[in-house]
Amino acid sequence: MNTHRPGPLRVVWIILGALVIAGPIFYMFSRSFMTSSEIYAFPPLLFPTTLEWSNYATALSYLTPLVILNSFLFAIGIVVTQLLLSLPVAFALARIPFRRSGTLLGLFVVPMFIPATFTLVPMFLVTYLLGWLNTWQGMIVPMAAQISFAVLLFRQHFAGLPAGLFEAARVDGASWGRIFWQIAVPLSKPMLATYCSVSFLTAWNFYVWPLVVGTNPAYKVINVALAPLAGGAYSQISPAVGLAGAVIAMLPVLVVFIAMQRWYVKGVVGTGLE
Amino acid sequence: MVAFSLFVLVPVVGGLLMSFVEWDLFSAPQFVGWDNYRRLLTDPSMWASLWVSAQFVALGVIPVTIIGFVVANLLNVTMRGIGFLRLFYLLPLVASSAVAATIWGNLYQPQSGFINQVLGWFGVDGPDWLTQPGLALPSLVVIMIWGALPLVALLYLAGLQRISDDIYAAAALDGAGRWTVLWQITWPNVWPTTAVILVLQLIGFLGGSLELALILTEGGPLNQTRSLALYAYQTAFNNLDIGYASALSFFQLLLVGALFIVGLYLRRISRRGVKG
Numbered sequence: 001m002n003t004h005r006p007g008p009l010r011v012v013w014i015i016l017g018a019l020v021i022a023g024p025i026f027y028m029f030s031r032s033f034m035t036s037s038e039i040y041a042f043p044p045l046l047f048p049t050t051l052e053w054s055n056y057a058t059a060l061s062y063l064t065p066l067v068i069l070n071s072f073l074f075a076i077g078i079v080v081t082q083l084l085l086s087l088p089v090a091f092a093l094a095r096i097p098f099r100r101s102g103t104l105l106g107l108f109v110v111p112m113f114i115p116a117t118f119t120l121v122p123m124f125l126v127t128y129l130l131g132w133l134n135t136w137q138g139m140i141v142p143m144a145a146q147i148s149f150a151v152l153l154f155r156q157h158f159a160g161l162p163a164g165l166f167e168a169a170r171v172d173g174a175s176w177g178r179i180f181w182q183i184a185v186p187l188s189k190p191m192l193a194t195y196c197s198v199s200f201l202t203a204w205n206f207y208v209w210p211l212v213v214g215t216n217p218a219y220k221v222i223n224v225a226l227a228p229l230a231g232g233a234y235s236q237i238s239p240a241v242g243l244a245g246a247v248i249a250m251l252p253v254l255v256v257f258i259a260m261q262r263w264y265v266k267g268v269v270g271t272g273l274e
Numbered sequence: 275m276v277a278f279s280l281f282v283l284v285p286v287v288g289g290l291l292m293s294f295v296e297w298d299l300f301s302a303p304q305f306v307g308w309d310n311y312r313r314l315l316t317d318p319s320m321w322a323s324l325w326v327s328a329q330f331v332a333l334g335v336i337p338v339t340i341i342g343f344v345v346a347n348l349l350n351v352t353m354r355g356i357g358f359l360r361l362f363y364l365l366p367l368v369a370s371s372a373v374a375a376t377i378w379g380n381l382y383q384p385q386s387g388f389i390n391q392v393l394g395w396f397g398v399d400g401p402d403w404l405t406q407p408g409l410a411l412p413s414l415v416v417i418m419i420w421g422a423l424p425l426v427a428l429l430y431l432a433g434l435q436r437i438s439d440d441i442y443a444a445a446a447l448d449g450a451g452r453w454t455v456l457w458q459i460t461w462p463n464v465w466p467t468t469a470v471i472l473v474l475q476l477i478g479f480l481g482g483s484l485e486l487a488l489i490l491t492e493g494g495p496l497n498q499t500r501s502l503a504l505y506a507y508q509t510a511f512n513n514l515d516i517g518y519a520s521a522l523s524f525f526q527l528l529l530v531g532a533l534f535i536v537g538l539y540l541r542r543i544s545r546r547g548v549k550g
Contacts, residue, residue: 005351014348017345017363021362022363024366024369024377025366027381027388028380031380042391044392114527115477117484118503118523118527119527120484120503120507120510121506121523205369205370207371207372207485208484208488223370223373227489239380239383242376243376246373246376246377249370250369253368254368257367261364265364
């Protein structure tokens, strides 16, 4: 540990840096409340003079209750499916001795470094051939199957639990399944909370997959609905409405992130990326 | 396990098979052998988009790594309220690509955007960042750096905690200045972390902000922001040219694989370097 107390100049730098990095987020909040004359005002305004809630009303006409409900279904569906898929695998890899577990682990690690961007087309084809386009399983399962991160996180956690606990249960004749559900899972609550928050944030923010698989409006999620409001090069929609939409799309994950911040950092750093 | 193999392993193998056919999703696929790959090697659009991907990598990877390193060092202090301040640095993590695109798309707007308004204040007539050739790609890179910075800084913070105090004590005895310590002592000591970050960011920027480009520029102007990933996307979903899109995807996977191996090699060297 080489941390130390900073001098006043350094504190100023830290605060300046925070303002620059978080600046775009403040900008989003501030401008989402501006009238269009305030947005075009010169010199530019940092804060709105009044809160223009009508921007939010307009944004909500694009981000309908159905869209918001879909987003929760989509994100929670992914989190739950991922837990069901990854926990048993991680437990087996950490605790049940079997041949080639090392190879198997490697098989799980490598895909973590391949972003879905590169496997989009083949994944889409598998989903298409299964007839899963415009279905919830098509939206959720392929994304939930990206469990490398979860497997690593939980494997490390299970491997760190005291071995005596499991040996004692084995001696008492408990099956691995029972040990898993009655000992390992209950002991993992903080880890589960960490993982759920990280995974929820990631899943909520998915864009391309729900865009190509859920082309039917009944499956539209919030980030897909937001994209046309973005001030792209060829956009016609009022900037304040787009920014109000961005606030709405970000709010649930912002709340989760601030509440779980400490855990989030541990989860990201502690996965054995190192 | 089944789902994992179905959607992680099968796509890789299936994608490989699909790259040998010509298919529009509706009629029966036609086996065409190596044609898609021959076409790939002679397709000027493919080379152009590969060049775009290379530019994303060249402009993004080193800045984000260095800024992340500096930010991590800046934040590596003990003081009241540092946790609260760190939170601000992590906020870009929360922004999805659609949210980031909305915010930055607005910042970049020629009239209503903050950047040109501030420039106008100084009497400079700011450009249209996202449609002017030559500017669109660097503008997207800035958004990507902003989005990737928190993770890089977090990984470096973790790396910094592992450097022992003794090294710093020795440096202080030798009368090394703060800047010298940062680049002569801290930097070489976090090499293993740097190697991991470089691999992650190389692969990340090679993707060339598929989502941001889709939302903000649609690959334009003049296809200058159409990375390989976006080209594969458009080939598959706009042109329904599935076989060729699969060949493009598989080609990308090979590139990523190659980068990954280079990364592992770098890491091995860096480990040896630190020990010896």
